[in-house]
Amino acid sequence: MFQVRIHGRGGQGVVTAAELLADAAFRQGQYAQAFPSFGSERTGAPVVSFCRISAAPIRVREPVLAPDALIIQDATLLAGIDVFAGLVPTGYALLNSRHSFAALGLGDRVAPLPPGHAIRVPATELALAHLGRPLPNAALLGAFAALYPGLDLDAVLAALRERFPGAVGERNVAAATAAHDAALAERAATAGTKERVDA
Amino acid sequence: MLSQIEGSKAVAKTVAACRPEVICAYPISPQTHIVEELSRIVKNGELTGCEYVNVESEFAAMSVAIGASATGARAYTATASQGLLYMVEAIYNASGMRLPIVMTVANRAIGAPINIWNDHTDTMSQRDSGWIQLYAEDNQEAADLHVQAFRIAEELSVPVMVCMDGFVLTHAVERVDVPEEADVARFLPPFVPRQLLDPDQPITMGAMVGPEAFTEVRYLAHQSQLDAVDVIERVSAEFASVFGRHTGGLVRGYRLEGAGTVVIALGSVLGTLKDAVDAEREQGHAVGVLGITSFRPFPYDAVRAALAGVAQVVMVERAFAVGVGGIVAQDVRTAVEGTGTRVHTVVAGLGGRPITQASLRGVLAEAYAGELGRLTFLDLDRAVVAAELAREHAAEAPRAAARTAVRSPDAADTVPAGGAVPVR
Numbered sequence: 025m026f027q028v029r030i031h032g033r034g035g036q037g038v039v040t041a042a043e044l045l046a047d048a049a050f051r052q053g054q055y056a057q058a059f060p061s062f063g064s065e066r067t068g069a070p071v072v073s074f075c076r077i078s079a080a081p082i083r084v085r086e087p088v089l090a091p092d093a094l095i096i097q098d099a100t101l102l103a104g105i106d107v108f109a110g111l112v113p114t115g116y117a118l119l120n121s122r123h124s125f126a127a128l129g130l131g132d133r134v135a136p137l138p139p140g141h142a143i144r145v146p147a148t149e150l151a152l153a154h155l156g157r158p159l160p161n162a163a164l165l166g167a168f169a170a171l172y173p174g175l176d177l178d179a180v181l182a183a184l185r186e187r188f189p190g191a192v193g194e195r196n197v198a199a200a201t202a203a204h205d206a207a208l209a210e211r212a213a214t215a216g217t218k219e220r221v222d223a
Numbered sequence: 224m225l226s227q228i229e230g231s232k233a234v235a236k237t238v239a240a241c242r243p244e245v246i247c248a249y250p251i252s253p254q255t256h257i258v259e260e261l262s263r264i265v266k267n268g269e270l271t272g273c274e275y276v277n278v279e280s281e282f283a284a285m286s287v288a289i290g291a292s293a294t295g296a297r298a299y300t301a302t303a304s305q306g307l308l309y310m311v312e313a314i315y316n317a318s319g320m321r322l323p324i325v326m327t328v329a330n331r332a333i334g335a336p337i338n339i340w341n342d343h344t345d346t347m348s349q350r351d352s353g354w355i356q357l358y359a360e361d362n363q364e365a366a367d368l369h370v371q372a373f374r375i376a377e378e379l380s381v382p383v384m385v386c387m388d389g390f391v392l393t394h395a396v397e398r399v400d401v402p403e404e405a406d407v408a409r410f411l412p413p414f415v416p417r418q419l420l421d422p423d424q425p426i427t428m429g430a431m432v433g434p435e436a437f438t439e440v441r442y443l444a445h446q447s448q449l450d451a452v453d454v455i456e457r458v459s460a461e462f463a464s465v466f467g468r469h470t471g472g473l474v475r476g477y478r479l480e481g482a483g484t485v486v487i488a489l490g491s492v493l494g495t496l497k498d499a500v501d502a503e504r505e506q507g508h509a510v511g512v513l514g515i516t517s518f519r520p521f522p523y524d525a526v527r528a529a530l531a532g533v534a535q536v537v538m539v540e541r542a543f544a545v546g547v548g549g550i551v552a553q554d555v556r557t558a559v560e561g562t563g564t565r566v567h568t569v570v571a572g573l574g575g576r577p578i579t580q581a582s583l584r585g586v587l588a589e590a591y592a593g594e595l596g597r598l599t600f601l602d603l604d605r606a607v608v609a610a611e612l613a614r615e616h617a618a619e620a621p622r623a624a625a626r627t628a629v630r631s632p633d634a635a636d637t638v639p640a641g642g643a644v645p646v647r
Contacts, residue, residue, distance in 0.1 A: 043229070043396045050227035050398060058396040081398075083361075083494030085391055086579040 025078040026174060027088040031107045032097030035067040037161035041095065042073035044165055044187060048179035049077040057082045070101055077174065093172055096120060097147070097160050099128060108133045116171050118207075120147040120160045143171060143210040145203050154199035155192075166200025170207035177204050225400050230362040230392040233399040234327060234385075235260035237366040239270045240404040241373050241411060243299040243325075245291035247276040247284045249306065252339065255329045255393050257301045281306040285313035285324075292322035293428055295416040297373065300324070303389055304331035307345045311352075314382075318353030318444065320429045321417065323376035325369065326354075329389040330490070330541070332574040340575020341389040343489065343541040347550050353444050355383040355451055356519040357471065358489040362392055362399050364516075367462065367470035370402050373411050374458045380417045381447050386518075388491040388541075390575065402466065410465045448520040455517050473522035475514045476529050478504060482511035484590050485530060487555060488539040489515050492571070492578050496539070499580040503587055510587060518551065526558040535565040537590050539583070539601075543570045548598040571601035 028045060032038035039060040046058035054077050061072035074088040093116040096107055108130075111117065117134055119125065121144045125134045134142035145167040147160035155162075162184055169177040180200055185193040226233070235257045238246075246265065248258035265275040278284045284300045291298040302310065307328055317324050328346050332338040346356055355375060359365035365387040372383040387393060418426065432440055452473065459472035469475075477497050479485065486496050493514045503510045513529050515522070530536060536559070538552040549568030556566045569586055572578040582602050589595040 046396050047227045055398055056227065056396075059391070059394055084498045084580065085395075085491050085495050087577050089579070 025076055025082065026092045028075040028093045028095065029088045029091040030073045030095040030097065031101055031105065032071055034065055034069045034071050036097050037159050038071040038097060039073045041161035041165060042075040044183045045075045047183035048175060051179040051182055052176060054079060055082050061087060070105060091115060094118065095164050095168060097164060102128060102130065114138060115141065117142040118164060118168055118171055119144040120164055122146045122149065140211045140214055143207055143214060145206045145210060147203055150199050150202050150206065154202060155195050162196040163199040163203035166204040167207035170204045170211060224403060225398065227396060228399050228401065229256065229394065229396045230365055230387065231256035232260050233362050233366045233401050234369060235264065236401045237369045238299055239264045240402050240407045241370060242297065243273055244296035245274050245276060245288065245298045247278050247287040247300050249278050249281050249284050254306065255301060255303065257327055281310040282313055285310040285317060288324045289313060289317050289320065289322055292324050293320065293420045295414065295419045297414045298324045301327035303329040304333060304345050307349065308333065314349060314352050314354065316429060317382045321380040322382060323380050324382040325372045325376055326384050328384050328386050329393045330386055331389040338574040341391050342573045346384060346386045347542040350519055354519065355381055357383065357385050357516055358518060359385065359387040359392060360491060360493045360514055362395060362397055364470040365392055366399055366401055370407055370411060371458050371462050371471045375451065375454055377414050378454055379447050379451055381451060386490065391491045406465060410462060451520050452522055471516055473517045473525045474529055475516065477512040479511035479513065479529060481509050483534045484510045484537065484587065485513050485533045486510065486537045486539060487513045487515060489518060489551065490541065492539060495578060495580055496583060499583045503584065508591060515551065521554045523558045526555060530559055530564055533564050535567065535590060537567050537569055537586060537595065539569045539571050541572045567595045567597060567599065569599045569601050576602065
């Protein structure tokens with residue numbers, strides 16, 4: 025079983041991201057379970073959602089306590105919440121930021137992860153460019169398909185097109201594809217050299 | 224159709240496939256996406272021959288369902304939490320008049336304090352209402368139970384509540400084989416009411432019944448619930464023959480073979496429990512799980528048979544009777560009466576608190592060691608409780624002193640012997 029925890033803020037499509045991820049996994053023939061953390065839903069408030077992916081039916085319903093992957097939609101959460109809590113040593117971390125983990129003071133947190141497992145993409149900027157709105161979730165899912173070998177970009181794009189029919193879907197597809205490319209480039213830059221330090 | 228779908232939407236599509244003729248709902252929190260999706264389905268023309276009634280309260284929702292059902296229409300509504308409480312008077316009327324309404328309850332806590340999250344306090348408050356109560360383990364079962372519920376309700380002329388954990392199931396997106404209309408039509412015949420409000424052949428339903436017959440009416444309601452035990456089991460088997468999967472029924476055991484300890488639960492926690500029990504079995508502990516799908520009627524014989532030879536039961540409940548303890552545990556104790564099986568109640572998951580495998584396995588370790596008490600509150604923050612009790616105790620001291628002063632001999636000059644108050 026592969027467990028993903030998504031951190032973001034109300035209004036950023038955190039719950040939708042988990043549902044889209046589950047839908048993409050379903051399209052790949054996997055069992056998947058997506059659910060939100062059940063807080064009061066307010067715009068801007070910290071929100072967590074979860075997604076489990078497995079070749080076998082999923083029965084467990086507790087929150088994801090030891091994620092195999094983290095998707096961090098909003099870097100401003102890092103100051104107040106230990107988003108890395110429970111991340112397994114072989115896990116993945118995907119961060120929406122123009123800045124590197126090291127520049128954000130998180131070098132120590134991602135250093136133990138295998139090379140190429142912690143990457144950042146400027147998903148908000150890509151969303152603004154392609155959607156015209158700062159909704160990073162679709163872009164991050166495209167990037168996640170570049171990070172996690174179990175997820176295909178085509179499945180993500182199909183899930184996006186079903187969820188957002190028409191032009192909106194195509195704009196999300198463009199954002200996800202651009203982020204996928206950015207993530208591949210970031211992986212190539214960070215794999216083997218651990219985290220690249222920049223300003 | 225096999226879909227990756229939100230629990231609420233899966234239920235809505237399933238209900239639509241059952242072709243209800245009247246759906247009534249009050250669209251305010253606490254409500255679910257179920258009726259929202261059904262309103263869309265009706266408006267889009269995907270469900271014809273159905274009137275969607277937007278009512279002004281949950282009381283009205285159940286009242287409209289009663290009226291619709293009495294005129295021979297297949298009637299459906301959904302609610303949760305305080306919404307369920309608000310319709311209670313009508314809930315008893317529905318069962319008292321033997322109207323086969325099907326209602327989803329997305330289980331949520333009851334305030335005060337305000338809490339929108341999941342537990343079973345809402346439906347447990349209606350355990351004696353005369354409705355059948357079926358609890359879903361996952362969203363596949365939640366969907367399937369609705370198809371079975373209409374069959375059971377209409378065969379027995381008794382209303383059925385399908386209880387599914389709010390948020391945990393209603394908001395979970397997972398794989399569901401949503402029952403399709405053609406298959407449902409093979410399983411669920413058209414509704415033929417037992418009695419009917421018809422202007423050409425007028426009758427009165429729910430009329431005054433005096434002491435000379437009220438007991439008999441109540442007894443007949445009791446008998447219909449006893450009959451339901453067999454019907455629920457049979458309907459589940461017939462459902463399996465049409466749809467190819469086993470859902471519903473009275474109880475379902477998991478790894479009960481040779482189990483000395485059995486954990487019993489209702490609803491979505493069963494999945495987490497099964498994973499926990501797999502891990503326990505790997506460590507050599509003889510432990511199993513018994514899921515109770517039908518809480519009303521309570522399947523005493525099935526529970527007793529499933530627990531034959533079991534030393535102890537850990538009853539995990541998402542609600543409790545304040546000042547008493549477990550609710551389901553009382554029925555389980557009755558079921559195992561005379562067998563020597565010990566029953567421990569563990570109250571868990573109140574107001575949306577997650578029930579984790581780690582906590583459940585901690586309780587099981589206590590149970591194996593013979594250290595588990597009769598009543599345990601899972602993950603109770605004892606420090607917070609102790610601090611609050613100390614604060615209350617401190618605040619109580621001056622009030623207790625005031626009461627003592629009134630009763631003490633020192634106060635005799637203000638309250639004359641005999642208690643008479645002097646008249647000025």
